[in-house]
Amino acid sequence: MKNIHPPVARAILLAALTALTSSVALADNSATVGGTAFVNKGLVGAGRIPANQKDKFGETFGSGSGMAIDQQGWTRDANGYKGTLWLLPDRGYNAVGTVDYRPRLNTLSIEFAPVVPGAAPQVGNEQTGVKATLTDSLLLTDNAGADTTGLDPLDGVRAAAGDMPILPEANGKIALDNEAIARLPDGTMFISDEYGPNIYRFSAEGRLMSATQPPAAMVPMRKGTANFASNNPGSGAAAPEPKNPETGRQNNQGLEGMALTPDGKTLIAVLQSAARQDGGDAPSTRQNTRALVYDATDPSQLKLAHEYIVPLPVFTDAKGKTTVAAQSEIVALTDKTFLMLSRDSGNGQGLKGDTSLYRSIDIVDVSAATDIAGTDFDKDKSAAPKGVVDASIKPATLTPFIDMNGGADLARFGLHNGAPNDKDNLSEKWEAMSLASVLDPKLPDDYFLFVANDNDFLTQDGYQVGAAYKAEDGADVDTMFLVYQVTLPGLTTHASQ
Known part of the structure; x- marks a missing residue:
């Protein structure tokens, strides 16, 4: 080997060390x-909507239970990115039982100025990278144009009619607890809910067009009859008997996650945690949930194509017990893979518990999983008795991807997980996700992953259903956005929204 001048040698060594550090960081x-290698380049932006924001109807804006970004209108210029985002709230403020909140969809204009991955924002602007401005609010109505409601359908069942299956009903209105949205290019949208748990298709004007009921194994049953109550009775109403379903989805654990594949041909929906008969009757055994994969080539008539068992993440709680993290949202990458956000509960800004023990976005792969669609597991046979998967079933695989509680990533944006339990501590419920392209020819596989929280309408200046309110214990929780830059090889431009 030829002799190398010492400064040159040092430069070569430094370059080699830099390359090594970069490769280690990439691996981490x-x-x-x-x-396929999926890469998380870290948090690149954050933003807030004030807790006391009012929507078009003068009611508290509130939660982000589902989110969709307009892919066709997403643009980039010298100042950053602009576009339209739809944010779906759930059933309204319900600290003490549910209320007659009219389900709706909010439209936001978005301006996004990301920082370079790994860089720190300008001091004082840590949480201003995402600027969201409310531009419209749309009420969701039934197929006759009548109001729907967020009230718990304690004993209400609307009879099947035409192409519509039986539906949850309260006070003569279809009851919706909306959790996820997938928007099509024509403006129609799929919305999944907790109560059914059903998948609804609404027109661009917000009118119900169709409803898809899941397999019988997921329909909540009490005393041998479909009963859609979630044990959140409104004022003066009695609790259901029994309080929990005997089979089917657990109370408040419906189709929390739902997304269209980028080509718009497949719709994937996932129960928040295991069905009652699959171990969902206990927090420690509710790990094995179900993913439903629908053929959506004809949006007017979804067809169940596949169904898989998906293992939810487990973690050790503060008492040393193994606990299951329920999933809160998904983003479909292909008809075989999807991102899944799972988290613990009871901890975060606005609550007495301050430190989240699990809040992560993982990758689910069903390529080698057993397809149970149309089998006895869709009827009265348990797929995971007492939480143990039936020997004939191979579950999907779960691979960790983004730790949302990562301290260094949050700290760059003035945020944290845990004490002090102030406005910069992440709130409990992160339930909405959507992708938007980085629009860089040099980075064709890079996307911004937007994540938003469900703040449960917690504010000290609230107004809903004709009355002002203040959340308990002084809670005042903003709606927030976190944005990660990720490399997701193989995705095409989203045909859907």
Whole structure:
């Protein structure tokens, strides 16, 4: 080997060390699934909507239970990115039982100025990278144009009619607890809910067009009859008997996650945690939930194509017990893979518990999983008795990807997980996700992953259903956005919204 001048040698060594550090960092922030490497480049933006924001109807704006970004209108210029985002609230403020909140969809204009991955924002602007401005609010109505409601359907069942299956009903209105949205290019949208748990299709004007009921194994049953109550009775109403379903989805654990694949041909929906008969009757055994994969080539008539058992993450709680993290949202990458956000509960800003023990976005792969669609597991046979998966079933695989509680990533944006339990501590419920392209020809596989919280309408200046309110214990929780830059090889431009 030829002699190398010492300064040159030092430069070569420094370059080699830099390359090594970069490769280690990449390895630490990447996940390989099916031979494909997915990379998390970290948090690149954050933003807030004030807790006391009012919507078009003068009611508290509130939660982000579902989110969709307009892919066709997403643009980039020298100042950053602009676009339209739809944010779906759930059933309204219900600290003491549910209320007659009219389900709706909010439209936001978004301006986004990301920082370079790994860089720190300008001091004083840590949480202003995402600027969201409310531009419209749309009420969701039934197929006759009548109001729907967020009230708990304690004993209400609307009879099947035409192409509509039986539906949850309260005070003569279809009851909706909306959790996820997938928007099509024509403006129609799929919305999943907790109560059914059903998948609804609404027109661009917000009118119900169709409803898809899941397999019988997921329909909540009490005393041998479909009963859609969630044990959140409104004022003066009695609790259901029994309080929990005997089979089917657990109370408040419906189709929490739902998304269209980028080509718009497949719709995937996932129960928040295991069905009652699959171990969902206990927090420690509710790990094995179900993913429903629908053929959506004809949006007017979804067809169940596949169904898989998906293992939810487990973690050790503050008392040393193994606990299951329920999933809160998904983003479909292909008809075989999807991102899944799972979290613990009871901890975060606005609550007495301050430190989240699990809040993560993982990658689910069903490529080698057993397809149970149309089998006895869709009827009266348990897929995971007492939480143990039936020997004939191979579950999907779960690969860790983004730790949302990562301290260094949050700290760059003035945020944290845990004490002090102030406005910069992440709130409990992160339930909405959507992708938007980085629009960089040099980074064709890079996307911004927007994540938003469900703040449960917690504010000290609230107004809903004709009355002002203040959340308990002084809670005042903003609606927030976190944005990660991720590399997701193989995705095409989203045909859907």
